[in-house]
Amino acid sequence: MKTPADPVRDYLSAVEREACALPADRRQELLADLAEHIEVTRAERPHATISKVLAELGDPRTIAATALTEAGNGTAAASTSRSDGAPARRGKVHPLVPLLMLPLTMAFVMVFPAQPGPLICFLFRITGVIFLCTSAHWTAVQKTTGVLLAAVVPTAIIATANLSGGGPTAGTPAFLTNLAVLALMAGTAAWLWRARRV
Known part of the structure; x- marks a missing residue:
């Protein structure tokens, strides 16, 4: 008699097969x-x-390839344990930090549109992107999507508005544009928060 398929078990088995080149302890940690x-x-x-849920995690082959790359760079061992034998926390920065930094930069620019407000916001946005990209809480696809929606697209929209003569002090149109960009960034941050690996 055929037993019903267990998608989670099948998914984890696929990851285990793809990651067979990993050391056994690292492979078991990845599966756990x-x-x-x-x-x-x-x-x-x-x-x-x-x-x-499984689709959001990503393709087993990609997950295994990422783990193998990290193990090859020696970062896997450093990220899984500390010198005292205790397990290390995932990621160097709490996942909320980049998710707050990105939309708050837009809110700051809306409140302080004159210099040095935009410059400070640009630096904070770059820092938020770096924290997002170096975090262990998201897949590569989620990081790329987050950077595009929370940093690249908003920057392009604001640059286009500034070059078209609107600028940050153009009144209602600029305010509505800024609100739309802020909503996009906040929505992206909320999506990333829900999609994060715990």
Whole structure:
């Protein structure tokens, strides 16, 4: 008699097969992290289908390739344990930091449109992007999407508005443009917060 398919077990088995070149302890840690992430996501979002949760995690081959690359660079060992034997925290910065830095820069520019407000915001935005890209809480696809929606597109919209003569002090049109950009950045930050690996 054929047993019903277990998508989670199949997914984890696929990751394990793809990551067979990893040391056994690192491979087991990777599988445990993925299983925990799946469990937490299902608890936080009970209406999400298991296929959607697994799709958000990414392709098993990509996950294994990333883990193999990290292990090859020696970063895997450094990220999994400290010198005293205790497990290290995932990521150097709390995931909320870049998610707050990106939209708050836009709010700051709306409040302080004159120099040096925009320059300070640009530096904060770059820092937020760096924190986002170096975090262990998101997949490469999620990081790329986050950078595009929370930094690149807003910067392009604001630059276009400034070059077209509107500028930050153009009144209602500039204010509405800034509000739309702020909404895009805040929405992206909320999506990244929900999609993060715990």
